[in-house]
């Protein structure tokens with residue numbers, strides 16, 4: 001069963017600056033949930049709190065009944081949280097498969113290395129097969145033996161998502177996956193993200209700047225502005241919310 005993600009009363013301060021001010025929202029099981037807002041609204045800060053990079057000064061992050069607050073990223077992986085990176089932190093000279101296998105290693109490391117064991121050849125093959133399946137699913141199956149440096153940008157992003165999926169997450173965190181993409185690449189990526197939600201049934205939290213991408217695919221949208229939550233609802237509702245128009249669309253139009 002896919003658990004819900006609850007962000008409850010999260011506060012985050014950098015010195016005198018309040019980056020997140022009592023932020024609460026819920027990502028329902030299997031939902032594609034977008035977190036948006038203008039520059040400096042607190043999206044990355046919130047993403048970093050959920051993904052274990054920042055510890056909030058108050059509040060909680062819960063996955064089902066499990067407290068995630070303050071857990072290190074590798075613990076989150078073992079609890080079923082996979083994440084992509086804004087500047088795809090891939091090993092560019094390694095092949096697609098080797099990069100996706102790094103995700104599998106993150107999954108097995110806790111269990112195997114902690115017990116002083118190594119994966120058997122059979123175990124490695126099994127993980128490689130699963131990594132290939134994930135690449136197939138994301139449409140990069142024919143590229144598994146290609147170095148990432150030789151891929152177009154859209155495919156690099158797919159490798160990053162494949163690596164996040166390689167940890168078999170129940171919750172996938174995507175950090176501005178469309179950053180740097182042109183309109184055609186963004187539209188293709190939107191299709192891929194929707195497919196992940198539809199086919200795998202996992203929850204997805206998408207932090208994104210691209211309003212069109214979000215409104216086209218999200219089930220629910222949370223909007224931050226100056227660290228505060230100003231709207232949370234269905235895309236249509238949020239899009240017509242006067243405060244959102246003022247805060248977000250207003251600055252876009254400006």
Ligand SMILES: Nc1ncnc2c1ncn2[C@@H]1O[C@H](COP(=O)(O)OP(=O)(O)OP(=O)(O)O)[C@@H](O)[C@H]1O
Pocket residue numbers: 014017018019037038039040041042043044045046209
């Ligand atoms: N490590 C940090 N140290 C100090 N201030 C920070 C740090 N990270 C973010 N901030 C500040 O916190 C606020 C929220 O920033 P954050 O990066 O979370 O916003 P964002 O919505 O992701 O913005 P963008 O869309 O520009 O990436 C901003 O005022 C930013 O300057």
